[in-house]
Each structure stands twice: as C-alpha cells, then as structure tokens.
Amino acid sequence: MDQVGGYRLVALLGEGGMGRVHLGRAASGRLVAVKTVREHLAADPLFRERFRREAAAARSVAGPFTAAVLDADPEAVRPWLATEFCTGPTLTGAVSALGPPAPGELAALGAALAEAVAAVHAAGLVHRDLKPSNVVVTRDGPMVIDFGIARAAAEESLTGSGEIVGSPGFIAPELLTGAGEPGPAVDVFALGALLAYAATGHPPFGTGPVHQVLYRTTHGVPDLGGVPAGGPDAAYGWRELLGACLSREPGDRPTVAEVLSTCAGWTDGDPWWEREAMTGLIRRREEEIAALVAEAPPGTPSNTPDVPDESGVSEESDEAPAPGAADVTTTRAVAGAKSGTAVSGGRGADRRRFLRWGGAALAGAAAAGTVAWLASLTGNGDADGAESGASASPGPYARGRVLWTRDTGGARPLRHGGALYLVGTGALTRLDARSGAVVWSHRTDDITEAVPGPELVHVLRVSPYVGASVTTLDAANGAVRWSAETVRRNPRRPPELLGFGSDDMGDGTEGAFSVAAGVLCLVTYSSYATAWHRRTAPGATWRAYGYDARTGDALWFHQGGKAGVVGMHQAGGRIAVATARTSFSADGEENGEPLAVLRAADGTPERAIPGGSRRPEAHPGSRGVHHYAARGRLSAVDLATRRTLWSREPDGEADDVTITPAAVAGLVHSGTYDTLSALDAKTGRTRWSVTGVGPPEDGVPLVSGGLVYGVGRAPEGEETPDGRPAWGVHARNAATGALVWAAETGPATAVVTGPDPADSGEDADGESAESGGREGTAGAGLVHVSVDGVLSTFAAPEVRA
Known part of the structure; x- marks a missing residue:
C-alpha cells in the first residue's frame, strides 16, 4: 500500500x-x-x-x-x-x-x-x-x-x-x-x-x-x-x-x-x-x-x-x-x-x-x-504510566559478543582487578579474566565465601562437623599463607574455654567473617532460625575472633550473647555483629535484636544499639548513606545517625524487591523480577523505570561503568512462556534507562564486571573490603555472565554520551 x-x-x-x-x-x-x-x-x-x-x-x-x-x-x-x-x-x-x-x-x-x-x-x-x-x-x-x-x-x-x-x-x-x-x-x-x-x-x-x-x-x-x-x-x-x-x-x-x-x-x-x-x-x-x-x-x-x-x-x-x-x-x-x-x-x-x-x-x-x-x-498502551518502556522499543544498541565460555559446575564468579575467581563448595579457582585460562585452584571442602585482595585471598569454610575456619591464600599462586583451622585452640580464648572443657558450650557449626583495615574477624555461632535449631543448641552464644589479616596472628577474642548471627559489617575501626534469637516475628519483621559493636583493634565491646540488627551497616564508624529493601519498602538511611532519609514503595511487585546499597552519580537502582528502576538517591523519586527487565537471580542490579545490568526480555519484544524476563542480559544507561547493549544468555544467575583499580573495594591497607569490588567500574572491559553452571565472558559495552 x-x-x-x-x-x-x-x-x-x-x-x-x-x-x-x-x-x-x-x-x-x-x-x-x-x-x-x-x-x-x-x-x-x-x-x-x-x-x-x-x-x-x-x-x-x-x-x-x-x-x-x-x-x-x-x-x-x-x-x-x-x-x-x-x-x-x-x-x-x-x-x-x-x-x-x-x-x-x-x-x-x-x-x-x-x-x-x-x-x-x-x-x-x-x-x-x-x-x-x-x-x-x-x-x-x-x-x-x-x-x-x-x-x-x-x-x-x-x-x-x-x-x-x-x-x-x-x-x-x-x-x-x-x-x-x-x-x-x-x-x-x-x-x-x-x-x-x-x-x-x-x-x-x-x-x-x-x-x-x-x-x-x-x-x-x-x-x-x-x-x-x-x-x-x-x-x-x-x-x-x-x-x-x-x-x-x-x-x-x-x-x-x-x-x-x-x-x-x-x-x-x-x-x-x-x-x-x-x-x-x-x-x-x-x-x-x-x-x-x-x-x-x-x-x-x-x-x-x-x-x-x-x-x-x-x-x-x-x-x-x-x-x-x-x-x-x-x-x-x-x-x-x-x-x-x-x-x-x-x-x-x-x-x-x-x-x-x-x-x-x-x-x-x-x-x-x-x-x-x-x-x-x-491495544498496547501504557499499563501503569510508570515505565519509560525502553524495554519494549529499543533504540540503537550493540549485541554482546562472546569471548569465551567455561563450565563452572555451579561455582559463583567473583572479580577483583584483573583476577576472576570461581567460588565453589569444593574449590576456589582463579582464572585469567580475558582468556578463561586457569591460573591456580585451591581444592578443599565446605567453602562458603571468599574475599579477595590485591595480595591475599581469604576463604571461609563452614563444616557441619568441624564448624567455621579461615584459610588465607597468596593471590598470585594460590599457596596457603596461613590458616585458622581449629578455633578451639585460639590462644586468645579464656582458659575455661580452651580445649573441650565441661564449661564450654561449643562454637556452633555456623560462621561468618569480614576483612577491613588489616583485621580479619571470624564469628562462630549456632543457628536460631527454626524451632529445631533452638532446641538442638539451647543457650549457644556467638563468638568473635580477631586475626591479623596478613600474618594470621590471633589478636583477640570476644564472647557475645545467646543468639545466632544474621549479618556483619566492618568499617571505621568497628565491627558490627547483627544477631537474632528467632528467624522472623509475627509481622514478618526480623526481631529487633541489639547490634553489638566491637572495636576492631582489640575486640572490646563499644556499645549495643537497640534494634540495630536490622541494619548492621549503621553503627559508629560508618559514614555515608546505605539503601535498603526490606518488608516490601525501599529506604535510605544515614549510617552515622541511623536516621531514615526517605522510604517508599517500589516500582513493581514489592515481595522480591532489591536495591543497590550505594548511590552512583546521584542514583540508586532497584529491581523486581520484571521491573528495573533508577531512583534519585536524595529523594527516592523515580527517575526512570522499565518493565520486562529485572535484576539477575542473585538479587541486586549491578551498576558498573555508567551502566546498570539486568536480565530482560528480548529487545525486540519476545516473551518467555511464564512471562519472566529470561532472554538475556541487558546493559542500560544508568542515568536514562536507555538500552545500550544486550546479549542472549538465558536466565542469568549472576553478572559481574571488572572493577577499576581506583574503585576496587580495597581499604587503606590494601586488603579487600566486603564488596570485593562488585560496584567498581568496568575498567577491565569484560562482563561475565553465569547461567546454569556455564560462565560466558563478553566484551563490555561503552556508555554513549
């Protein structure tokens, strides 16, 4: 016609x-x-x-x-x-x-x-x-x-x-x-x-x-x-x-x-x-x-x-x-x-x-x-007026080009500088990020977490039989630098708790750790999450052990209260330990247990913040603003004063909402299973929102190099049978929501990029902070996507002006 x-x-x-x-x-x-x-x-x-x-x-x-x-x-x-x-x-x-x-x-x-x-x-x-x-x-x-x-x-x-x-x-x-x-x-x-x-x-x-x-x-x-x-x-x-x-x-x-x-x-x-x-x-x-x-x-x-x-x-x-x-x-x-x-x-x-x-x-x-x-x-109108619709009608964008793929057996990818780590339950493996070649592999059972730094990599192991322990590796070759395999023998424990004496209630079979400013803190505890856990470990306390992160020298010991540990945060010379004696209260809110704050130098209790366990990052020593997604709402909290700056409902379904904890260029980004939004960090107002795209399955949108990464539908509008945006990874302009890059990967469980050395999550002593550089910029020019145990690596997109 x-x-x-x-x-x-x-x-x-x-x-x-x-x-x-x-x-x-x-x-x-x-x-x-x-x-x-x-x-x-x-x-x-x-x-x-x-x-x-x-x-x-x-x-x-x-x-x-x-x-x-x-x-x-x-x-x-x-x-x-x-x-x-x-x-x-x-x-x-x-x-x-x-x-x-x-x-x-x-x-x-x-x-x-x-x-x-x-x-x-x-x-x-x-x-x-x-x-x-x-x-x-x-x-x-x-x-x-x-x-x-x-x-x-x-x-x-x-x-x-x-x-x-x-x-x-x-x-x-x-x-x-x-x-x-x-x-x-x-x-x-x-x-x-x-x-x-x-x-x-x-x-x-x-x-x-x-x-x-x-x-x-x-x-x-x-x-x-x-x-x-x-x-x-x-x-x-x-x-x-x-x-x-x-x-x-x-x-x-x-x-x-x-x-x-x-x-x-x-x-x-x-x-x-x-x-x-x-x-x-x-x-x-x-x-x-x-x-x-x-x-x-x-x-x-x-x-x-x-x-x-x-x-x-x-x-x-x-x-x-x-x-x-x-x-x-x-x-x-x-x-x-x-x-x-x-x-x-x-x-x-x-x-x-x-x-x-x-x-x-x-x-x-x-x-x-x-x-x-x-x-x-x-009949394809705007369903709610809150979305920019960029997912439905893309402008010019680049298609992702795969550089290499590797079967990971379900191991979780983690980037630090030019190093790419695979954290699996049976091994920690370092790969060359650009080629995918194995640099070294440290094989051991029960690995639950790793915190890499420029020289050392700290590995947490939690065994249901032995409990929690730490092994520290040389980042260059994977050799063991030091280990704290048996906390019962820690010389800083009081005499009545050394060995297996009758007065010792045990250290529990759970563990968590944090690393900052040259101090590694290992916390052991028993879970209080269910009635069965509470019956099998009545009156179990949590215990904190301080180590020199470089040498493994035992620095201090602290025995806390009768509770499980639900979070940790280390900043400003303090270590905050969030605890709970039950999993959830009747209204769905985590119990407002006190937040224990210890001095990182010697483990001395500094104070207990009533109800502070819901926000372990908010304690003396913390600075800046942290953003939370809890109980179906998004909020911004001044960490130094613990004052809520704003609170609002999310765009999209509230049940599974997540949010980036820190602001980048004045914005924070939140996501539900099919909605990705940018919020003004000062006011919480929506700056843009798109449907048909959400965060990776590991939960939080990734902001890196001026882009925000999520999992979305095909840019041309194809939809999965269950309606979930599972076609592949989107990279969108973090400021505008415009689609910049897309790769057909399937439903990604994790997306990581290479951080810029200037923003790698390293503390003043050169050791990695808890973020491990997750929020750095894509200085290495690579994007790693994990889907069903297969890791694919792409050339990172560039933000258009």
Missing part, C-alpha cells in the same frame, strides 16, 4: 491487533500519522458506524494542546484516520529522563492538560484513556493524543457494552465497578492520576499485575507521597487538589474548569517544556525522526520491518507498557539485531533538511509520540 487517502506512506511504524500506523506525507509535505484498521473490523457495520460518529466529533476538537484529527474515511475498504504528528518525548519519557517537574512547572503542565481535556469534552467526547504515554511534550507544550476513536470503536464492536476501556491505574473506579458511565469525571480522575505520576515519578495506585492495580484503584487510597505539599508560602495545595481528583465518587471530583483555574493560578516562571533540559530532549527526537525520514527512498514507502506486537499481558486487560521514551529507530534496531551486528542509529541526519522536507506546518512528533499512537490503536 503506497498511498492512503492522498497521503503517501513514508514508513511503517508498527502494527498490532487493531491495525497499522504509518508515517505519511501530505501533498504539501506535511508529515502525518496514518492509522489503518484491520479487514475483519472493517467488515463489521457496528464498528464503521461508531468509527464514523467519533471521527466526525474528533475533527471538531480544537485546542492548543490537542493533536488534531486531520482527515478520516470511515467508508474506505480499510477505514483510516490521519492525525497531526507531534514531535517530543511522551510524558512518561520526559519524567523518566528529567525527573518530576517543580511545583510551578507542574502547574503549567496541569493547566495545559486541563485545557486539552476541556477541548475534548467541548466536542462531545470523553477521552477515556488519558495517561502519560498519551501525552507528547512538544516545543508548543504538551499535546494530548489519541481520543480513543479506533480503539474504543473496535473494542465495543468486538466485546459489546460493559467492556472497560482505559489503562490500569488511570481508570476511574465507577468504570471498574460498573456504577457509572464514561462522563467528564472519568477524565478528571485520569488527569489527577497523570499529574500525580508527573509529580512523583510513580503512579498513585502503584504498579504490578493488572488485577492488583485495579483492586487498589477501587478499594485503596492513592499514594501521594512525594507530591509537593505546598509552594513557597504553602500555596500550592497539590495533595488536596490531586486527592480530590482521585476521589472514588465522581461527584466529589472538581470539574475540568476548576482544575484548569486552580493550576493556572499556580504557574510560576517559564513552562516546563521551554526549559533547556526539555528542549534538548525534543531536539533529539527531531533528529531521530529526521534520520528515519532521510532513509526512506523518495516516492516509495520504507522497507522498515514491522514493530513487533508487545502485548502479552494478563487477560484482565490488553494493556502493556508503552514505548514511552523509545525511538522510532526501533525499526532499524530490529533489523540490525536479527543479523547479530551492532546497531547504529543514524544520528547525524540533517535536521534542517528534515524540516524543509516536512514543511513548515509540521506540528512535530517524536518517535515516542508516534508509537504511542500505535499503542493506542493496537
């Missing part, structure tokens, strides 16, 4: 169950988005009638913040609709890239969107699907797109009355319960949810499975944490306004005119879309569209491959994450990815040439805006 209704088709942007969307060109040179519908819908008289009525009404929508419907032909063999083509990121992409706007900027956004909704209502329509991915931020302001014409008509034709039209998290409760018809109050509710998302970076009814979001919408209260409480003189009242918009009862909501009037009175300074950061995003979108148009042969439609259908959502809704901030260059990326080559985006296209080609009447449209039109037509 070369032409539709006088519009020459330039590029196929995508297709789905409802139809196709093309980039089209009018005779005047103006670029438009042309929607065509499927034959089976065109054959339905009810669909055509509804399409006819709503297309006619939509053409009368006139407002500075609505994308105009330019032309339509409901009587064509394949009905079609031509709309204004808007250049800029979606609101989802803008908030993800730049963070929430300031209160005054939010007010300008709210006033513009309220004016757009008022224009839709004045035409006798109700939008019914107002959400962040249906708002494109252009040079002229936010443009509300997609009045739901084709999609609503198709759904009504296919399903009959009573079907819910909208996106989870933005659908008014009366539509979910069947208690009301889609009137103007429906759009006020969606507008309130949209502005709450813009203000906080997350939707007010959370994310996750559709049925959970819908349940929270009808039975819960909106989460307005992070919404500004007031302006300079507490004059904004945002929480009150948005809370009213999100009222369950339609009659309790303000009118669109009232929202417009209120927001207009709160505006302050230049509008958000005229600020330099936003205009920069818009310029990049223009250049990407210019590249797409420049590649199309003159006079013919583009041979660009179709954008895959990204649905694959629960049966309660046919919504899936929209490609918020993604590029139209997806089509070229798909072609390159299928050939296994690195993909480039043609960013050098001449923007001025594009604007001349497109004509001065171009109202502007970004790839994201265009594909958002596709999403609404095909």
